[in-house]
Every structure is written in C-alpha cells, then in structure tokens.
Amino acid sequence: MELKKFRDMNQDERLHYLKTRTNLDEKDIDLFRNTGAIKFDTINGMVENAIGIFPLPIGIATNFVINGKEYLIPMAIEEPSVIAAASNAAKIAGRGGGFIAHADDSIMIGQVQLIPIHKNSTNKSEINDNNIIKVLQDNKNKITLLANTKSKFAECIDIKFKLVEDESINNLGRMIIVEILVDTKDAMGANVINTMCEAIAPEIELLTGGKVILKILSNYATERLVRCKAIFPRDLIGGEHILKRILFAYAMAYTDTHRAVTHNKGIMNGIDSVAIAAGQDFRAIEAGCHAYACRDGHYRSLTKWYQDSNGDLVGEIEIPMAVGTVGGITNTHPLVKSCLRLLNVSSSKELATIIAASGLAQNFSAIRALSDEGIQKGHMKLHSKNIAIIAGATNEQIELVSKKMVEESNVSVSRAREILDTLNKT
Structure with a gap:
C-alpha cells in the first residue's frame, strides 16, 4: 500500500x-x-506539514508610559536581560515625561514590474518607454478603480510610475515600476496589496503592450514611519560623565558599520520581542528597518542621541513600521489575541508606537551599560540562571547557584555543577 x-x-x-x-x-x-x-x-x-509548536518565553516589560498612557508590554524572547533592561529604561524615561510617539497613516506600497516591448521585438504593439509612462498616467484613475474593487476596507489612494535601469550583472535594460499606495487601515496589508497588484497587472499589459513580471508588496514601508522620543534625566543615568560616554557610543554606531549592526541588533531585541508576542511579521519589520538604516548609502544607527538644553539625554527613533491589529494570526492565534488584549491597543498606529518605544528603551539600556560597567555584568547575572538550570539545578537551587557564580564572577556550567554538588551534599 x-x-x-x-x-x-x-x-x-x-x-x-x-x-x-x-x-x-x-x-x-x-x-x-x-x-x-x-x-x-x-x-x-x-503552516505546512505542522507537527507542533515552538514556544518562546513571554515576559512583561513594565513602567512604560507612551503618549500619557500606561502599558504592560508582552515580550516573547529567549535572551536574558532584554525585558529587565527595557523595564528599567522605561522607568527612567517616565521620570522625564515618558515616551512621546507618533505613527504615520498605514500607507503601504505595492509594486508591479513592467518590461516594455522594445524595437527589436516582433510584437506589433510595441510602445517606447517614455510613451508607456504617459499611457499609464492617462489611465491612472482607471487602474486605481480596478485596484479598489478588490477590498472593502483597504483603499488605493495613489499610483506612481518610475523608469529604472537594470543594475544587476545581467544588464537587462530598462523596466517600469508601477507603485500603488494603499491605505491598509488597521491591517498589515500584505495580502490585500498582493491581490490588488495581481488585479491590475492584466490591464497594465493591455494598455502598454508590455509584459508584467512581478506583482508584489514592498516591505520597505517608507510611507508608514513611526517616530518616538524620550528624555532620560542626567542624574538618573549616572551624571554628566556617563551621558558623555553614551554620546561617544552613539557617535561610533552612527559612523562605523560594524558597530551600527550590533547597535541596531539591540534595538531589534526590543522591537522583535513585542512584534512576535503581538503576532506581527517581524522578518518584514527587520528588513524594512535595516534598509532604512542605510538610506543615505551608509549603514547607520536607527536611533539618535543628544543632550538637550537642560543637560538631559534625549533619545529618538524613526523607523518603518508595518503592523496590524486585524487579519492574519491576530484573528486565529489565541496567545496573540491575548497579548493584544493585554496591550489594550485600539489601532495599528498605537501598536506601532508601542513597538518603537520598546526598541528605543532597549537601545538606551544597552548603550548605557556599554558606556558604564560593560554589557556583561547585568547580562551574565541573568544568564547565570540559565547556566544553573543546564547544570541540573531546580527550584530554590537555581537562585542559590546563580548568586554564587555571580559573586565569584565565574559563570560556567562546570562551576554551576560544583556548586550544585556542594548543595546536594549539605
């Protein structure tokens, strides 16, 4: 059989x-x-061929006040110190007035790649490149209406056209990119944008005589930015000496790519952990943020740090943020639905501000630790509990083994086993 x-x-x-x-x-x-x-x-x-689930720890970041509203923020992450660091940063930011954030409207971009039929083609409907764009512009309203037949909630609000030259090794010549700008409301919008792109593709081919290849959304959400700012009082971060060291740390992250990558990874610790708990496409968020980090041709810090006129430290972040509170697994995953209820968000824009604030908070804690005692002291204190568990500690033994290793500045599985053996003998 x-x-x-x-x-x-x-x-x-x-x-x-x-x-x-x-x-x-x-x-x-x-x-x-x-x-x-x-x-x-x-x-x-x-997913296809499912066999089960892969759980991540979910913890709560506390002390967050964003635009005057208090939040308890769920974070799904396996890395020690992230949640504690974000909570501590939020507590300090709260003394400076909390986080102030604003998200743009939910405008996403869909792209249709059009390959013109050139003069060496035998196709009788050939049109030169410049005329193709003119034809598309003349039929812009028609294409927009066609796109809008595919959704009851999302709305195509504009269409743009650009002529680009192939810069790949294949040197395939010119292509025209038709970009639809779609207000996806409280949805992330991937499915509806892809549907719209596929719907208008045949009409674009009919109008131009060209050939459509790709019909797909862009995860580079440059029309859907979120901005967040917070003040961290100088006296609460270690004084003028530490503040200046933080500014030097930021200068390195802004200037040097090797440092910028690690700097931004710390930001994504905060962003991704909230995005995962809230059922968002964290891979799309990551890709968009990293592209935005090199928008001037050089990969730089996603945050900005400076000293204000009162002498306090100010942090800012501006990133693309395509998130949704409806659609996808937000409707089907019970833990995601619970996390969204926990956050008590009313819109995708509000969720975007929470995620941005989490990234900014995490970045503050990281550069403050690096600029002061170094990253390892706080990180290893929390990591020591994982090491104790790996060595076989259970219940109250975990705390005892962890505390001993931290006191000795010797966090290792072998040392944890030695301490555990001693505890078991006594």
Whole structure:
C-alpha cells in the first residue's frame, strides 16, 4: 500500500513517521504533541506539514508610559536581560515625561514590474518607454478603480510610475515600476496589496503592450514611519560623565558599520520581542528597518542621541513600521489575541508606537551599560540562571547557584555543577 504523503497525515501519523525515521525518542515526540492552548487544527492551518509548536518565553516589560498612557508590554524572547533592561529604561524615561510617539497613516506600497516591448521585438504593439509612462498616467484613475474593487476596507489612494535601469550583472535594460499606495487601515496589508497588484497587472499589459513580471508588496514601508522620543534625566543615568560616554557610543554606531549592526541588533531585541508576542511579521519589520538604516548609502544607527538644553539625554527613533491589529494570526492565534488584549491597543498606529518605544528603551539600556560597567555584568547575572538550570539545578537551587557564580564572577556550567554538588551534599 502506498504511504500517505506527509502533508496528508494527521499529527499522530506525522509524529510516528518522524519517530521511525529519525533519532527522536518518546520524550521528544511528547514535546511536539503538546500544543498547549492551541488546537492542532489551528496550527496546521498556519503552516505546512505542522507537527507542533515552538514556544518562546513571554515576559512583561513594565513602567512604560507612551503618549500619557500606561502599558504592560508582552515580550516573547529567549535572551536574558532584554525585558529587565527595557523595564528599567522605561522607568527612567517616565521620570522625564515618558515616551512621546507618533505613527504615520498605514500607507503601504505595492509594486508591479513592467518590461516594455522594445524595437527589436516582433510584437506589433510595441510602445517606447517614455510613451508607456504617459499611457499609464492617462489611465491612472482607471487602474486605481480596478485596484479598489478588490477590498472593502483597504483603499488605493495613489499610483506612481518610475523608469529604472537594470543594475544587476545581467544588464537587462530598462523596466517600469508601477507603485500603488494603499491605505491598509488597521491591517498589515500584505495580502490585500498582493491581490490588488495581481488585479491590475492584466490591464497594465493591455494598455502598454508590455509584459508584467512581478506583482508584489514592498516591505520597505517608507510611507508608514513611526517616530518616538524620550528624555532620560542626567542624574538618573549616572551624571554628566556617563551621558558623555553614551554620546561617544552613539557617535561610533552612527559612523562605523560594524558597530551600527550590533547597535541596531539591540534595538531589534526590543522591537522583535513585542512584534512576535503581538503576532506581527517581524522578518518584514527587520528588513524594512535595516534598509532604512542605510538610506543615505551608509549603514547607520536607527536611533539618535543628544543632550538637550537642560543637560538631559534625549533619545529618538524613526523607523518603518508595518503592523496590524486585524487579519492574519491576530484573528486565529489565541496567545496573540491575548497579548493584544493585554496591550489594550485600539489601532495599528498605537501598536506601532508601542513597538518603537520598546526598541528605543532597549537601545538606551544597552548603550548605557556599554558606556558604564560593560554589557556583561547585568547580562551574565541573568544568564547565570540559565547556566544553573543546564547544570541540573531546580527550584530554590537555581537562585542559590546563580548568586554564587555571580559573586565569584565565574559563570560556567562546570562551576554551576560544583556548586550544585556542594548543595546536594549539605
């Protein structure tokens, strides 16, 4: 009898298949089988060939006040110190008035790539490149109306056209990019924009005689920026000496690419962890932010730090932020829905401000630690608990082993096991 295809199996059948063909034992299988609060049918509808879930710890960042509203912010992340650092930064920022943030309207860009039919073509409907753009401009309203037949909530508000030259190794010549600007309201908007792009593609080919290749949204959400600012009182960050050191740290991140990458990774610790908890496409957010970091041709810090007239430290962040509070897994994933209720957000713009504030807070804590005691002291204090668990510590032993290693400045699995052995003997 022919074996079922993996995609046609149920969860038990897939896990049995893996057990008989891999090194998984029954304990491994049970981990995959346990899907917690999420039904397997829901998981199976999210991804192909599902076998279970991969859980991340979710913690709460406290002390955040954004635009005068208090938030408890869920963060899904496996890295120690991120949540504590963000909470501490928010507490200091709160003494300076909290975070002030503003998000643009939810305008996303969809792109249709048009390849003109040139003179060496035998196609009788050829039109030269400049005339193609003229034809498209003359039919802009028609194309807009066609796009808007594909959604009841999103709205195509404008269309732009640009002529670009292939800069790849293939030297394929000119192409025309038709860009639709779509207000996606409280949705991230990927699906509706892709649908709109596919809907207008045949009409564009008919109008121009050209050939459409790609029909896809852009994750570079330059029309959907979020900005956030906070004041960190000088006396609460260690005084003038530490403030100046922070400014030097920022100068390096702005100027040197190797430092900028690590600097921005710290920002994304805050951004991604909230995005994951809130069910957002954190890969798209990452890609857009990193592109924005090199918009002037040099990869730079996503944040800006300076001293104001009162002598306090000011931090600012400006990044593309395509997020949604409706659609996708925000409607299907029970933990995501719970996290959004926890945040008590009323719109995608509000969610964008929370994510930006989390990134700014995390960046402050990182550069403050680097500029003062170094990153390892606080990080290793929290990491020591993971090391204690790896060594076999349980319950109250975890804290005792962790504390001893930190006191000795010797955080390692071997030392944790020695301390644990001593505890067990006594």
